[in-house]
Amino acid sequence: MKTFREFYVVLVAILFCSCSDGCLGQNKLLQDEEVSASGTPILIANWNLQTFFDGKKDGCEYKEYQKTSDWNEDTYKVRLERLCDFINQTDADIYIFEELENEAIIYDISNQLAGAGHNWNQRKFWNYSVFQKQEGTAIGIGILSRYPLSNVKAHSMDIRIHNKSQPTTRDILEVQVTVQKKPLIILANHWKSKSGGEAETEIWRDWQESILAKRINELINQDNPAILICGDFNRDTADFVCNLSNQKGFQNNLKNIILRYADFGYSDYTDVNSLWFTDYGDYVSQNGSYFYDDEWERIDNIMITGPIKPISFTPHAIQPWSSPQGHPIPYKIYTGLGYSDHLPLLARIILTK
Numbered sequence: 001m002k003t004f005r006e007f008y009v010v011l012v013a014i015l016f017c018s019c020s021d022g023c024l025g026q027n028k029l030l031q032d033e034e035v036s037a038s039g040t041p042i043l044i045a046n047w048n049l050q051t052f053f054d055g056k057k058d059g060c061e062y063k064e065y066q067k068t069s070d071w072n073e074d075t076y077k078v079r080l081e082r083l084c085d086f087i088n089q090t091d092a093d094i095y096i097f098e099e100l101e102n103e104a105i106i107y108d109i110s111n112q113l114a115g116a117g118h119n120w121n122q123r124k125f126w127n128y129s130v131f132q133k134q135e136g137t138a139i140g141i142g143i144l145s146r147y148p149l150s151n152v153k154a155h156s157m158d159i160r161i162h163n164k165s166q167p168t169t170r171d172i173l174e175v176q177v178t179v180q181k182k183p184l185i186i187l188a189n190h191w192k193s194k195s196g197g198e199a200e201t202e203i204w205r206d207w208q209e210s211i212l213a214k215r216i217n218e219l220i221n222q223d224n225p226a227i228l229i230c231g232d233f234n235r236d237t238a239d240f241v242c243n244l245s246n247q248k249g250f251q252n253n254l255k256n257i258i259l260r261y262a263d264f265g266y267s268d269y270t271d272v273n274s275l276w277f278t279d280y281g282d283y284v285s286q287n288g289s290y291f292y293d294d295e296w297e298r299i300d301n302i303m304i305t306g307p308i309k310p311i312s313f314t315p316h317a318i319q320p321w322s323s324p325q326g327h328p329i330p331y332k333i334y335t336g337l338g339y340s341d342h343l344p345l346l347a348r349i350i351l352t353k
Contacts, residue, residue: 045092046230047344053101084112098190100142103131151176182351189231213259229303237298244281272303275313307353315343
C-alpha cells in the first residue's frame, strides 16, 4: 500500500488533455435518521461488464468474439436480458457501465427494459443516457440515469515524451447529473490494463491519474461541486497513495486517497475519499470487486469529493452474478453462461448542496 509518507510527484512532462462535448443494508456509513434529514438518497451502480459486444461482427471486437460462432445475435440477446434483469433487481438511479461496445447497446437496454416481462413506470424509468469511446477502439463507457444528464465531455491524453509510444487508452467521461436542482459531476474511468506487465504499464495509469486529478482540481476551483469518481482503474485501491491516518489526528485535513498530477500551474495533488475505506482505515468489505489468482482485488472504485455524504457502499456479491462464495461469475463465450469477471459496486449518496 502506498502511504502518504511515500507520496511523490509524477515527473513533469508535456501533457495534452482534450475535452470534446459531446439488499443494500450492509456497510452503512450514515444512520437512517441522518439520511432522512439530509436530502434525497441517490443509488449509483458501477460495473465493468466484461467485453459486452452486440451480436454484429464489424471488426472492432476482440479476436475471441470475431472467430467463434458461439457469439451471435441470439447469444447477445440472452446476455442483454440478463443485464436488464440485473438493472431491474438493483433498481439504481444511475448506472455506469464499462466495456460496452457501442451506443446501440444502450438503446437495446432501454427497449428491453420497456418491453414485456419488465415493470414499466415512466417516472421511474432511465430516460437519460450517454455513451463514449474513442473511434476505432473496441469498448467504451455507457451511463443510464433517471436524472437529466448534461455538459458531457471526454478527456483524452497524448503523451510523447517517453522512449515508447503511448498505447491506446480510454478517455475519462465527464457528465453532469442534476438531482432536484442539485448538480453532481460524474467522472467515469477505465484505465490502462496491466496487459504487458503491471510495472511496464503503470506509467500510463499514472498519466491517467494526472489528467483526472487536474480535472478535479479545476472543478473544485470553479465552484466546488459534488464530484463522484468511478470506474475500473486497473489499480488496487491500496496501490493509490493512501492517507489512512485521518482518524488518528494526523493530517486530518486530507481525505483517504491522494491523486497526483504534474502541472506547473497547479499544486501537485488533490485528495478524495474512496468508499472502500471505513473511517478507521479498514476495508468496508472483505470481498473485493475482482478475484484473480485466488485473491481479491479492489481495482473498481467509487470515490467522492465536495458536498456529498455517503450512506452505504458494497461490492454487490449476490447470485446469480456471483457464486455462493461471493466471487464474480465471468462470462464464457463457449457456454453462454456467466455475467462478468467483476462484481458491481453499489453506493448510496446524498448531495448536500
